Amino acid sequence: MNAESNAIPGSPIESQVIAPAVMPAARPMYWSVRRELWENRSIYIAPLAVAAVFLFGFLISTIHLPGKMRAASALDPMRQHELIAQPYLIASGLMMLTTLVVGVFYCLDALYGERRDRSILFWKSLPVSDLTTVLSKAITPVVILPLVTFAITVVMQWIMLLVSTAVLLGSGLSVTTLWAHGSLFQTWLMLLYHLLTVHGLWYAPIYGWLLLVSAWARRVPFLWAGLPLLAIGVVEKIAFNTTHFGTMLANRMIGGGGGGDFMTGSLSMDPLMHFTPGEFLISPGLWIGLAVAAAFLAAAVRLRRSQGPI
Amino acid sequence: MACIEARGLRKAYDTTVALGGVDLRVEEGRILGLVGPNGAGKTTALNAILGLTPYQGELNVLGRDPWSERDQLMRDVCFIADVAVLPRWIRVSQALDYVAGVHPRFDRAKAEGFLAKTTIRRSSKVRELSKGMVTQLHLALVMAIDAKLLVLDEPTLGLDILYRKQFYDSLLNDYFDRNRTIVVATHQVEEIQNVLTDVMFIDRGRIVFDRSMEEVESRYVEVVVHPEKAAAARALQPMHERQVLGRSILLFDRVDGQQLAALGDVRTPSIADLFVAVMENQACRAQGVAR
Numbered sequence: 001m002n003a004e005s006n007a008i009p010g011s012p013i014e015s016q017v018i019a020p021a022v023m024p025a026a027r028p029m030y031w032s033v034r035r036e037l038w039e040n041r042s043i044y045i046a047p048l049a050v051a052a053v054f055l056f057g058f059l060i061s062t063i064h065l066p067g068k069m070r071a072a073s074a075l076d077p078m079r080q081h082e083l084i085a086q087p088y089l090i091a092s093g094l095m096m097l098t099t100l101v102v103g104v105f106y107c108l109d110a111l112y113g114e115r116r117d118r119s120i121l122f123w124k125s126l127p128v129s130d131l132t133t134v135l136s137k138a139i140t141p142v143v144i145l146p147l148v149t150f151a152i153t154v155v156m157q158w159i160m161l162l163v164s165t166a167v168l169l170g171s172g173l174s175v176t177t178l179w180a181h182g183s184l185f186q187t188w189l190m191l192l193y194h195l196l197t198v199h200g201l202w203y204a205p206i207y208g209w210l211l212l213v214s215a216w217a218r219r220v221p222f223l224w225a226g227l228p229l230l231a232i233g234v235v236e237k238i239a240f241n242t243t244h245f246g247t248m249l250a251n252r253m254i255g256g257g258g259g260g261d262f263m264t265g266s267l268s269m270d271p272l273m274h275f276t277p278g279e280f281l282i283s284p285g286l287w288i289g290l291a292v293a294a295a296f297l298a299a300a301v302r303l304r305r306s307q308g309p310i
Numbered sequence: 311m312a313c314i315e316a317r318g319l320r321k322a323y324d325t326t327v328a329l330g331g332v333d334l335r336v337e338e339g340r341i342l343g344l345v346g347p348n349g350a351g352k353t354t355a356l357n358a359i360l361g362l363t364p365y366q367g368e369l370n371v372l373g374r375d376p377w378s379e380r381d382q383l384m385r386d387v388c389f390i391a392d393v394a395v396l397p398r399w400i401r402v403s404q405a406l407d408y409v410a411g412v413h414p415r416f417d418r419a420k421a422e423g424f425l426a427k428t429t430i431r432r433s434s435k436v437r438e439l440s441k442g443m444v445t446q447l448h449l450a451l452v453m454a455i456d457a458k459l460l461v462l463d464e465p466t467l468g469l470d471i472l473y474r475k476q477f478y479d480s481l482l483n484d485y486f487d488r489n490r491t492i493v494v495a496t497h498q499v500e501e502i503q504n505v506l507t508d509v510m511f512i513d514r515g516r517i518v519f520d521r522s523m524e525e526v527e528s529r530y531v532e533v534v535v536h537p538e539k540a541a542a543a544r545a546l547q548p549m550h551e552r553q554v555l556g557r558s559i560l561l562f563d564r565v566d567g568q569q570l571a572a573l574g575d576v577r578t579p580s581i582a583d584l585f586v587a588v589m590e591n592q593a594c595r596a597q598g599v600a601r
Contacts, residue, residue, distance in 0.1 A: 027411060027412065028411075028412045030411070031407075031408055031411030031412050032412070034407075034408075034411075035404075035408055038399070038400065038401075038404050039397070039399055039400075114397070117397060117398060118392065118394070118395045119395055119396065119397035119398075120395075121362075121389075121391035121392060121395040122391075122395045122396055122397065122448075124360075124362060124380070124384075125360075125384060125388060125389045125390075125391065126384055126409065126412050126413055127381050127382065127383075127384040127385045127412060127413060127414070128381060128384075128412050129380075129381035130380075130381075132381075305380075306363070306364060308357070308362060308363070309395075
């Protein structure tokens with residue numbers, strides 16, 4: 001095949017013959033994911049904005065910090081820990097909520113926006129398979145977004161700790177209690193664990209469903225993503241007077257498998273109590289969810305193949 | 311080897327038949343113009359060739375089945391499906407990065423060279439560019455890809471005459487050589503007439519005319535008939551007749567040139583005139599069948 005194109009003037013022969021062979025399979029995937037980050041800057045702007053707003057509020061709240069620390073010193077260690085760790089936990093929870101919201105909106109637009117603005121015709125003119133494209137759009141909310149959030153949260157909590165330290169030192173108080181109970185390292189470990197297990201694995205079917213809807217819907221993907229689920233729940237309630245479907249969805253949304261209680265705040269008692277990766281990995285809910293996610297993504301690939309601009 | 315080969319290519323949407331058994335063969339190194347009225351099936355045919363739509367029948371593009379091997383095929387095929395399909399959010403530099411990242415046959419230096427001849431800035435976003443500039447950018451990306459087949463579907467729709475002329479000039483001067491094949495579908499036939507080596511008319515999902523330009527020039531003759539010789543001219547069975555400023559212009563297929571020169575002023579018909587003639591004959595035939 002290549003021999004025919006050797007006569008093209010101004011093009012080095014070697015590059016034509018060798019080029020197709022040296023293109024590693026991972027390259028289209030790498031560039032597709034980068035492309036997603038170019039297009040969807042909300043992936044890092046939204047967490048950054050939330051972090052900035054939270055930090056602003058936290059800075060103002062440090063006015064009361066010396067008084068709070070004095071009061072804390074009178075409490076028993078358990079209550080003391082709770083009081084000191086609280087803002088850090090709120091910060092983590094807020095950031096994870098942001099991640100979920102950004103992920104949902106990202107997925108709903110991922111395969112819908114390219115059809116609406118007709119750019120799908122440009123993307124399809126390049127040697128990138130539909131599988132690569134859909135996978136790159138699944139990797140973004142499942143892997144990239146949680147890691148971005150994690151990095152931003154770590155920096156944010158560092159700033160919180162440093163500011164607190166500065167304020168306490170400025171008012172002549174000891175920082176040992178703060179550093180002892182801030183336990184940032186533990187919080188980060190939990191956060192990373194939570195992000196990888198819950199956002200990466202447990203939420204996978206949610207993101208898969210949203211991607212499927214965005215590949216299929218010709219308009220208002222947001223409604224199509226929600227209304228069928230609502231309808232199933234309502235029909236089940238009317239027909240059988242049960243709420244299994246709704247319970248299942250709720251269970252999926254608020255966690256379930258591993259570290260899911262993080263957001264509800266019960267974690268503050270003892271973070272490592274929920275750190276049970278073994279239990280999480282053998283829970284059937286996880287594997288059923290992943291299988292469902294794979295089925296949704298396979299359907300999205302098929303749809304993208306035959307869909308054109310709308 | 312044929313670049314594109316189709317046998318019995320069919321495609322039907324819910325109730326309408328977009329392609330009703332098309333046979334076509336495009337040899338390597340040709341520039342084919344695909345001309346047809348709106349809804350004739352041009353875009354459907356091109357979409358099938360590009361692997362954008364499933365079809366029935368046999369279709370082979372550069373030795374591949376487009377529907378099942380689109381991503382592989384796109385290493386050797388480029389297309390500009392429409393004006394303004396470049397994503398509006400992308401920066402010029404990002405578009406270059408991305409295509410260079412995913413396309414093994416993209417020559418970035420070449421694309422930069424084409425862009426240097428324009429006023430497009432690397433840091434601009436597509437949404438900030440004019441329609442003409444977006445087309446220039448898309449063309450620069452496509453021409454820097456060492457592809458065997460380039461498919462253009464109305465590539466200059468809505469552009470002003472300067473950009474349109476420039477578009478086809480750069481395509482011919484900087485891109486085309488005998489190893490490449492170009493297929494252009496357009497309404498603006500007059501503009502590409504001099505560019506083409508072959509022309510195909512498509513009507514209601516069928517190819518109704520398929521000739522090389524040499525054939526067109528040697529076979530078809532248009533005569534501006536002297537009024538007193540109109541009857542004699544009509545006796546030679548013209549394929550079409552039209553009136554312009556009170557004079558009859560008759561179009562003949564394979565009629566002796568000497569004979570026609572005696573009847574009036576002889577000239578080669580434009581593709582547009584030929585198209586009108588073929589389409590009207592098609593319409594008459596269709597009515598005849600209906601009756």
